Amino acid sequence: MKILVMIKQVPDTATQVKISSDPKAIDTAGITWIVSPYDEFAVEEALRIKEKRGQGEVVAVTLGPERAKEALRSCLAMGADRAIHLNDSTWEQADTLLTARALAAVIKQEQAALALFGRQAIDDDMGAVGAAVAELLGWPCASWIMEESVDEAGKTIRVGRQVEGGLEIFDLPLPAAVSAQKGLNEPRYPTLKGIMGAKKKEIKDVKAADLGLASEAPALSVVKLEALPPRPPGRIIPGDPAEAAKALVKALREDAKAI
Amino acid sequence: MAGAIWCVVEDDRQGTPKKVMAEVLGEASRLASQLGGPAEAVWLTDKATEAGLKQLGEWGAKRVLLVEDAGLAPYRGEVWAPVLAELVQKESPQAVFGAVTTRQREVMARLAARLGAGLAADVVALAVEDGKLIATRPIYAGKLLSKMTWAKTPWLATLRPNVFKPAEARSGAAAAVDKPATTVPAPTMSLVERREESSTGLPELAEAEIVVSGGRGLKGPENFVILESLAKVLGAAVGASRAAVDAGWRPHRFQIGQTGRTISPKLYLGFGISGAIQHLAGMRTSKVICAINKDPEAPIFKIADFGIVGDLFEVAPALEQEFKKLLEK
Numbered sequence: 001m002k003i004l005v006m007i008k009q010v011p012d013t014a015t016q017v018k019i020s021s022d023p024k025a026i027d028t029a030g031i032t033w034i035v036s037p038y039d040e041f042a043v044e045e046a047l048r049i050k051e052k053r054g055q056g057e058v059v060a061v062t063l064g065p066e067r068a069k070e071a072l073r074s075c076l077a078m079g080a081d082r083a084i085h086l087n088d089s090t091w092e093q094a095d096t097l098l099t100a101r102a103l104a105a106v107i108k109q110e111q112a113a114l115a116l117f118g119r120q121a122i123d124d125d126m127g128a129v130g131a132a133v134a135e136l137l138g139w140p141c142a143s144w145i146m147e148e149s150v151d152e153a154g155k156t157i158r159v160g161r162q163v164e165g166g167l168e169i170f171d172l173p174l175p176a177a178v179s180a181q182k183g184l185n186e187p188r189y190p191t192l193k194g195i196m197g198a199k200k201k202e203i204k205d206v207k208a209a210d211l212g213l214a215s216e217a218p219a220l221s222v223v224k225l226e227a228l229p230p231r232p233p234g235r236i237i238p239g240d241p242a243e244a245a246k247a248l249v250k251a252l253r254e255d256a257k258a259i
Numbered sequence: 260m261a262g263a264i265w266c267v268v269e270d271d272r273q274g275t276p277k278k279v280m281a282e283v284l285g286e287a288s289r290l291a292s293q294l295g296g297p298a299e300a301v302w303l304t305d306k307a308t309e310a311g312l313k314q315l316g317e318w319g320a321k322r323v324l325l326v327e328d329a330g331l332a333p334y335r336g337e338v339w340a341p342v343l344a345e346l347v348q349k350e351s352p353q354a355v356f357g358a359v360t361t362r363q364r365e366v367m368a369r370l371a372a373r374l375g376a377g378l379a380a381d382v383v384a385l386a387v388e389d390g391k392l393i394a395t396r397p398i399y400a401g402k403l404l405s406k407m408t409w410a411k412t413p414w415l416a417t418l419r420p421n422v423f424k425p426a427e428a429r430s431g432a433a434a435a436v437d438k439p440a441t442t443v444p445a446p447t448m449s450l451v452e453r454r455e456e457s458s459t460g461l462p463e464l465a466e467a468e469i470v471v472s473g474g475r476g477l478k479g480p481e482n483f484v485i486l487e488s489l490a491k492v493l494g495a496a497v498g499a500s501r502a503a504v505d506a507g508w509r510p511h512r513f514q515i516g517q518t519g520r521t522i523s524p525k526l527y528l529g530f531g532i533s534g535a536i537q538h539l540a541g542m543r544t545s546k547v548i549c550a551i552n553k554d555p556e557a558p559i560f561k562i563a564d565f566g567i568v569g570d571l572f573e574v575a576p577a578l579e580q581e582f583k584k585l586l587e588k
Binding site: 011013014017019026037038095096097100122123124125126127128129130131132133134135136139140141142143144158160161162163164165166167168169170171172173176181182183217218219220221222223224225226227228231232234235236237241242244245246248249251252253256258259 | 340361364367372373379381393398403404453469493511537540543561564565566578586
């Protein structure tokens with residue numbers, strides 16, 4: 001069973017993010033890059049499916065600039081068998097739709113049985129690529145999954161998808177696309193052996209032309225980035241617990257009108 | 260003539276639109292007054308109710324496009340997206356809005372891909388500039404805002420709950436109800452079961468107007484009862500920081516933050532939460548933020564409107580008493 005895991009390289013959560021001289025982009029100097037955390041859950045789950053079945057192939061896929069190879073290398077170190085890097089300047093301004101078209105083309109070319117995504121990348125937080133790819137492929141999809149199992153024949157995946165107020169358990173015929181929610185698993189750390197082995201694994205560069213895709217303008221684009229409007233300075237309420245509680249409730253009622 | 264602004268209805272699966280629809284319809288009506296074209300609701304359901312249709316009209320929908328079909332429940336993206344796409348292609352609305360809920364986030368992504376349209380997800384503001392719609396979205400854990408626009412219509416967007424001003428219900432305002440003929444495709448995926456969470460009797464985190472949240476300062480899972488007790492008085496939801504969830508004190512569905520839920524309540528009360536950037540990402544758009552923490556240097560005080568430096572085990576019960584006095588008046 002061939003599983004493709006779509007991952008994205010994003011700035012580390014703790015990194016300071018500043019707007020660059022181009023108001024549509026961030027200043028990438030000094031940023032620490034990581035694999036988006038939800039994508040790590042997806043990689044981990046793909047590896048577990050393969051290990052449980054005792055056979056199969058896990059392929060990590062990303063669309064991004066040259067530096068994104070580092071993220072693919074991390075996935076290979078975790079245990080992915082090989083990687084595909086959609087690496088073409090035509091995708092520099094790619095929005096969700098163009099990204100999804102490129103990923104759908106690779107998934108089709110690779111004839112994957114299962115496409116795994118993270119619930120959302122933690123840079124733009126759009127959270128739309130997985131479902132968009134499923135639609136382009138005409139596949140069923142389940143987002144925000146908390147559990148899964150593939151049947152022995154490799155024909156069906158049973159997933160638990162998180163919804164408001166509960167979990168919905170669905171059977172999806174394969175091929176299908178699913179996206180990982182936190183809680184699906186605990187991603188492994190790469191071992192030293194894994195890290196060494198990753199250096200020998202293949203990362204294939206793929207251009208838009210290799211997928212038969214022409215250059216296209218994005219459907220959604222950034223006008224500009226803005227810093228957050230500063231919150232007005234807060235007020236520390238003094239006094240012992242009883243006094244402070246009384247003053248806070250009064251302030252919430254009379255000043256903030258929040259209650 | 261400008262096309263309509265559509266609002267995809269989020270309901271409770273029992274035929275009642277959720278209150279977030281007042282916000283989505285309110286915003287659609289406000290924009291419609293600038294862009295032209297009516298605000299309309301599109302309701303995909305296995306069973307609508309008269310009361311639900313009336314409610315949508317009172318919230319400002321001039322028309323409800325109702326597709327009532329047994330195949331639409333349970334929600335499946337592979338079924339909903341083609342139905343919505345068919346309606347969009349027939350009627351050419353200028354925009355399609357949804358609410359940020361688990362199913363609408365997914366179906367709007369599928370719809371956008373099917374139409375070749377742009378989708379701005381989890382939008383916190385919308386504005387018309389030179390006849391074009393501009394969406395504002397928080398990015399990078401809410402550290403920056405991104406203003407985005409679309410190359411062409413329909414403009415697709417999902418709106419974050421509790422951010423947009425809800426429409427005031429106008430009694431007597433009725434929506435015309437259309438039942439367009441559409442093809443509801445057969446699903447390939449099937450529901451095995453639905454596991455309901457044990458009900459806490461408290462509101463859902465993403466929709467709650469008041470959220471009480473606890474972190475590592477609570478010292479253990481047993482102490483969340485202190486917050487639950489306070490939450491009952493306020494009719495609030497109870498959330499948790501990642502530290503508390505990772506420690507196993509609360510299930511992940513209660514986590515607020517970058518790898519949890521994003522909330523935007525009218526009032527947020529954080530107890531024993533330091534305010535790590537990843538937590539702030541999930542709650543910084545709250546209208547009023549209160550922090551209770553022993554450590555005067557805790558980063559959460561930097562974004563809090565009101566803070567109490569003190570022991571939460573003393574402050575929380577005192578607050579509960581004060582809120583009780585106020586609300587029982």
